[in-house]
Amino acid sequence: MDNMQLRVVFTAFLFLQSVSSDNVLIWPAEGSHWINMKHIIEELFERGHNVTVAVHTAALYVNYSEPSAITFEVFEVQFTRDTYKDFMTDILHFWIYEERNLSYWDRYKKFSAIMTTGTKLHRQICDGILTNHKLLEKLEESKFTVLLSDPVQPCGELLATKLGIPFIFTLRFSFGSALERLCGQLPAPPSYVPVSMSELSDRMTFAQRVQNIQYSIMYDLMSNWLWREWDSYYSEVLGKPTTFCETMGKAEIWLIRTYWDFEFPRPFLPNFVFVGGLHCRPAKPLSQELEEFVQSSGEHGVVVFSLGSMVKNLTAEKANMIADALGQIPQKVLWSYSGDQPKTLAPNTKLYKWLPQNDLLGHPKTRVFITHGGTNGIYEAIYHGVPMIGIPLFADQPDNMVHMKAKGAAVVLNFITLNTQDLVDALNTVINDKRYKENAERLSRIQRDQPMNSLEQAVFWIEFVMRHGGAQHLRPAAHSLSWYQYHCLDVIAFLCACVAAVVFLLTKCCMFCCRRCRGTRGKKNKTE
Amino acid sequence: MDNMQLRVVFTAFLFLQSVSSDNVLIWPAEGSHWINMKHIIEELFERGHNVTVAVHTAALYVNYSEPSAITFEVFEVQFTRDTYKDFMTDILHFWIYEERNLSYWDRYKKFSAIMTTGTKLHRQICDGILTNHKLLEKLEESKFTVLLSDPVQPCGELLATKLGIPFIFTLRFSFGSALERLCGQLPAPPSYVPVSMSELSDRMTFAQRVQNIQYSIMYDLMSNWLWREWDSYYSEVLGKPTTFCETMGKAEIWLIRTYWDFEFPRPFLPNFVFVGGLHCRPAKPLSQELEEFVQSSGEHGVVVFSLGSMVKNLTAEKANMIADALGQIPQKVLWSYSGDQPKTLAPNTKLYKWLPQNDLLGHPKTRVFITHGGTNGIYEAIYHGVPMIGIPLFADQPDNMVHMKAKGAAVVLNFITLNTQDLVDALNTVINDKRYKENAERLSRIQRDQPMNSLEQAVFWIEFVMRHGGAQHLRPAAHSLSWYQYHCLDVIAFLCACVAAVVFLLTKCCMFCCRRCRGTRGKKNKTE
Known part of the structure; x- marks a missing residue:
């Protein structure tokens, strides 16, 4: 061969x-x-x-x-x-x-x-x-x-x-x-x-x-x-x-x-x-019903709202307060919610037991994503360049939203103290301040432009x-070190001991010399 | 649209x-x-x-x-x-x-x-x-x-x-x-x-x-x-x-x-x-003359020897000593060397002013690469899975060869103290001990099997x-910290000060209490 x-x-x-x-x-x-x-x-x-x-x-x-x-x-x-x-x-x-x-x-x-x-x-x-x-x-x-x-x-x-x-x-x-x-x-x-x-x-x-x-x-x-x-x-x-x-x-x-x-x-x-x-991938076309609702929003576009897979219902009070806020914006709202319909639900808001979240976030009419701040949802928003309003609930969600806020792509609200005006203000800020959209798009470019x-x-x-x-x-040798070896505490202790020993010896030498000097002077004085 | x-x-x-x-x-x-x-x-x-x-x-x-x-x-x-x-x-x-x-x-x-x-x-x-x-x-x-x-x-x-x-x-x-x-x-x-x-x-x-x-x-x-x-x-x-x-x-x-x-x-x-x-890439076929010389090595294969682009000549003594060693092995040797022909040059060794190093290292008959340990040469050897003998000369070369030795793919020699027997022993070790080849091949698999x-x-x-x-x-926030902030020295100093303050206050409190106790006891004693 x-x-x-x-x-x-x-x-x-x-x-x-x-x-x-x-x-x-x-x-x-x-x-x-x-x-x-x-x-x-x-x-x-x-x-x-x-x-x-x-x-x-x-x-x-x-x-x-x-x-x-x-x-x-x-x-x-x-x-x-x-x-x-x-x-x-x-x-x-x-x-x-x-x-x-x-x-x-x-x-x-x-x-x-x-x-x-x-x-x-x-x-x-x-x-x-x-x-x-x-x-x-x-x-x-x-x-x-x-x-x-x-x-x-x-x-x-x-x-x-x-x-x-x-x-x-x-x-x-x-x-x-x-x-x-x-x-x-x-x-x-x-x-x-x-x-x-x-x-x-x-x-x-x-x-x-x-x-x-x-x-x-x-x-x-x-x-x-x-x-x-x-x-x-x-x-x-x-x-x-x-x-x-x-x-x-x-x-x-x-x-x-x-x-x-x-x-x-x-x-x-x-x-x-x-x-x-x-898990991010391009959006698929929406169902005819959803597409019609989204298109009916005109130039204002839509808001997508989901609190994730683990929180299905809210208290009636909370749900009413949120629905009230959503009714005050010119956008249409798609809300993934399986609780009872809030009394204050406005005509611009539609409730859905389940939403094709990724396809909606990838729709050009989507203006903002109201999210609980789970990493999966955040990443879909990043991928499609959609700015966020975070209402974090538990685990890593508050922390996740701090990341998005620091990157300029989100406003964060407190779920416990949340009131109608807070949510309306946040919606208006994220929709009208172009920097949120620009930052979300920048993150999207980073996500999409990777070597693999x-x-x-x-x-x-x-x-x-x-x-x-x-x-x-790929496994670092750190695994074979004890915690004090890893932090070089033994080496630092040894070097400190060395310095201390040198200082001690120098001091002793100086004292010895001084004593000798004094001794000689003493003898001299005596002789004088 | x-x-x-x-x-x-x-x-x-x-x-x-x-x-x-x-x-x-x-x-x-x-x-x-x-x-x-x-x-x-x-x-x-x-x-x-x-x-x-x-x-x-x-x-x-x-x-x-x-x-x-x-x-x-x-x-x-x-x-x-x-x-x-x-x-x-x-x-x-x-x-x-x-x-x-x-x-x-x-x-x-x-x-x-x-x-x-x-x-x-x-x-x-x-x-x-x-x-x-x-x-x-x-x-x-x-x-x-x-x-x-x-x-x-x-x-x-x-x-x-x-x-x-x-x-x-x-x-x-x-x-x-x-x-x-x-x-x-x-x-x-x-x-x-x-x-x-x-x-x-x-x-x-x-x-x-x-x-x-x-x-x-x-x-x-x-x-x-x-x-x-x-x-x-x-x-x-x-x-x-x-x-x-x-x-x-x-x-x-x-x-x-x-x-x-x-x-x-x-x-x-x-x-x-x-x-x-x-710079690593598959080997191209050798010229007819080189291919014939390489094939003439039979089952023993060849040794490729180069000290890099910056060292063209050696002292006559060094060159003779090396040529002597190369003559003692059954392999054929291709030596990239532009100095005078050493007197001890054996028939199995050929000198070349320039060698297609990558193509030679990629040749199935190549058994070992004698190198000065420059990163470019080492990487060609890694890519083709060829074990090495390092004779490092300067800069990062000694350090590079320590890496290859630690990974089990090289034997390292000292250029200054090098003698004929050292080189012969090193050649026999790397050629006959299969672990060197296996390790070089493992490194080759790592190099070739990357996401990109x-x-x-x-x-x-x-x-x-x-x-x-x-x-x-991708730029870490560390760039905006001073060296003492980076190492948290200010925080450590603050925490130490806090601990010292607490200890100080506790000591003062204890002393105050002790004094009060003693005072009360003193008064009691006086009253008694």
Whole structure:
């Protein structure tokens, strides 16, 4: 075989390698996390891979009973779907209504109680799969080449390690970025990298920098407290002493669901890939009914309003107040809302149980998007260059909207104190001040003008791990250092000791010389 | 115009925008830096852009007199090509022969003298263009959309700022990475990021970490000393108070000429793009004569030997010693060497004034590459999966070879102490120990399996800056912080002061209470 033939064979081999179908195991999370994961799964199907999702019987969003190309491996858990729903409702209620109103102590008590329940439920989910030996055997036989996990629900990494396959995280954020910082070794200088959930921007005053460091310490302590409960469980399952954080830190790639149109520029590591907006795609034409309603808005255009997939209803009072405000603008409004029709609903506003949000945001008549500030919705608005009004409710939403406000593409309102006039003012500002639209369009250009689009990039790195059995060449040596070595505290202590020793010796020498001098002078004086 | 028509127009606009030809201004550097830059220029031509290179009359490598598609804007400098050549020879001689042999004081004196000459020459180059008003006017009229500069030769950034156009750096490294760290705000935790030129890997012992911090401090001090000489010049030219480092820090993108096959995984910023191996491409067939010689090696294969473009000759003694070693192996050797034929040259070795290095390294019969460790050569070996023997000579070469050794793809020899047996042993080790080949092939897979190849990526970001007039969304807020703010020293001082105040107040309170108690007891005692 000559040189040229060899090259042809090599190229053919590479081609075959790139189109070979692999088995991918998915460890999903709930809510919008699952919605996001589905886009990756679809792309994996497109590229000819087989996808298996490990899902428990009480899952709320992963609909394993409907026919689908996905293979679902369902495992029993010791609690019902209602218990899980109650837990979710508890978290939402705490975040939306209680977090900012309760006293410090009551908030702490409530949060601890929710976390304890959460840990208990998640432990039962882990037990559900890790003690199901029949399922584990079946999974082992399926020869998965990678596990893709959303670490908001722990145990994906544990399952992967037990099955001996590499794993990848897809993640929006962890509390105070503690997981990324402490387990993933992602550097985050607190002087210009605001801790996630802190609602700070990258340009902080002195007081804000103090606050950022305090948040950072608080989240570290809290996370360490939460993780400690898992350490012995992880050690037991893996049959060797380990920690939750050490196991998490073994992720080959961290697919972070933001990009630099949303994120403040910050240091990151080569195994952190920013794939924000991976679900963004061009708008499809609207249904005839929707298109007619949108076109009827004339030159004023339309406002799209949605509070996301997790909040379906509002109190009657809140709904009336919002409907009243929406009635005061010349635009037509499409409101995704499944509660009772508010009494104050004006003729310009139409309620819909479901809206094709992406297609509406991509419509040239859309002037503004009123959003709860979930990353999925924000990214659709960014992609289509639509400015926003944020009414953040819980989790990362207030923080997300701070990002959009800092980038000049949004006005943010407080859900609790919101009144009609606030909303009318915000609508008029965002619609009439051209800078909001310009900034949104700038973000859109950033999102669309990447070397490779986010979804392709996410799938590239998943396939890279499949092809090479990992991505160890991107793993920083920081993982093998202790915290004091990482921060060079031992070196600083050593150098300080050296300086101290030199100063001590010099002082001793000086004192010795002085004494000698004095001694000589004394003798001289005596002789005189 | 309906919705669909609008979209078609928008897509056509995007297409036109992407293929529009722009005017790119290049600020080149000497030696292998120019060789590397030419690959980017070629790709820019391919994509229909016009390229102008600003070059001074004493340039050694930029051949502006030969016919070329490049427009050369040649400006006069107050020194001759010979003066510049002498300066280059001085640096090389210092690095290769003197650096490790001179006493600390002599080394410092010699290095200071070279640096002073260098600064003087570079200042004259800057003057050459910045006082040439006619040329400046012409450049201004040419409406460049971006300037691409190799910051090893200063003033590219100054010229761009003066012309009011964004600029991009293409850079292998600066002394101790001081430019990237201090001006580009690139974080480099010294516990696992070895300072460039330190010849350390990412896995350091305690002593090495101490050494790394010392290097870091030394390079920071040295760089600050060198840059200070430029500060007033930069302020004067720009007509406002500024510094060398501040102007450098305004680069929109830093194209770093390494990738994670070569680099140790480390934190970086979104405006740092790693494009190592951008000149790598598949091998072309060899000339008949070369192919015959290579094929004549049979199953043993060939060794390719080159000490790079800057070192043409060796001492007769060194050349004989090397030729002697090469004669002791069963492989055929192709040696790129323009000095006199060594007396000990064996029949298996052929000397060539020039070799098609990339085509040879891509030949399946090539077993090992003996290299001086320049990044260009190393990357060709990585691309083709050829293990190396490094005989590093100067600049980043010893450091580069430490990287290749740490990745298991090279054996490193000392040029000064090199003897025949060392070279024979190294050749036998790299050829017969399969791990070297396996590791080189692993690096090759990493280099070839990227979301986008390095050259395309480099050109993507250059075109991005052209399309958007910059890449400010990637610029970290760290640039607007002072050094003590960046390291949170003010916050730490404040928090320490708070703790001290609390301790002080608590102590005072305790003392007050104690005194009161004692007082009461005293009175009680008195009363008793």
